[in-house]
Amino acid sequence: MTSAPVSDLANLPPAPDVFQMEVGLLQNFCEILSCPETKQAAIVDPAWEVDRLLAESRRLGVTITKMLITHGHNDHVEGIPALVKATGAAVVVSAGELARVQDELAGVPATIELVSDGQDVAIGRRGVRALVTPGHTVAGTCFLGDGYLISGDVLFVGGCGRTDFPGGDTALMWHSLQRLAALPEETRVYPGHDYGSTPTSTIGRELLENPYLRCETLDAFRALRDRGRK
Numbered sequence: 001m002t003s004a005p006v007s008d009l010a011n012l013p014p015a016p017d018v019f020q021m022e023v024g025l026l027q028n029f030c031e032i033l034s035c036p037e038t039k040q041a042a043i044v045d046p047a048w049e050v051d052r053l054l055a056e057s058r059r060l061g062v063t064i065t066k067m068l069i070t071h072g073h074n075d076h077v078e079g080i081p082a083l084v085k086a087t088g089a090a091v092v093v094s095a096g097e098l099a100r101v102q103d104e105l106a107g108v109p110a111t112i113e114l115v116s117d118g119q120d121v122a123i124g125r126r127g128v129r130a131l132v133t134p135g136h137t138v139a140g141t142c143f144l145g146d147g148y149l150i151s152g153d154v155l156f157v158g159g160c161g162r163t164d165f166p167g168g169d170t171a172l173m174w175h176s177l178q179r180l181a182a183l184p185e186e187t188r189v190y191p192g193h194d195y196g197s198t199p200t201s202t203i204g205r206e207l208l209e210n211p212y213l214r215c216e217t218l219d220a221f222r223a224l225r226d227r228g229r230k
């Protein structure tokens, strides 16, 4: 797996607009990423309340053409079959998370677009870049827009994802967080759950306040991660 340097942001495509909404019983965040010119849009991690996601998309006047999957945990993917049936949108996922998506689809025919690290995903005339950031799961993926990061369950406001689920790996999580920490400080962070004091943050604020980003060594990170549970 190649790891494109995230500091090389000069050729990022123009970013889609972001609309964040909280769904379900586990404080999950979904985002609707949309191109203002073409009105094409992608939904990040469809789950829990597909009817609401569709209603908000209609209210925004956008057409869902893709769904971007940060990782295969149930609370992030269980809406995929319903959204495929409603929209025919393509499912954008990393190869390492595909098996869980196919389990969820359970034979529902769907267009799959595999993404690898550093690859751009077009949303109308806008786009985001996939950053494969393992650690919470085997090939969890963040999506970087010009100015913001969809961080899934890798980076939370004031926290980070657990590494003790199947496929989790504390050392890989550490390396993934180091990559995200190198993004420009003004990068706005849209996490996969509303676990923090605010719904979004910035890389700069997290560098100051997030104990998991303040760890200076993998050992310190491991000790802290093993103590925390959320």
Ligand SMILES: [Zn+2]
Binding pocket: 071, 073, 136, 153, 161
């Ligand atoms: Zn998860």
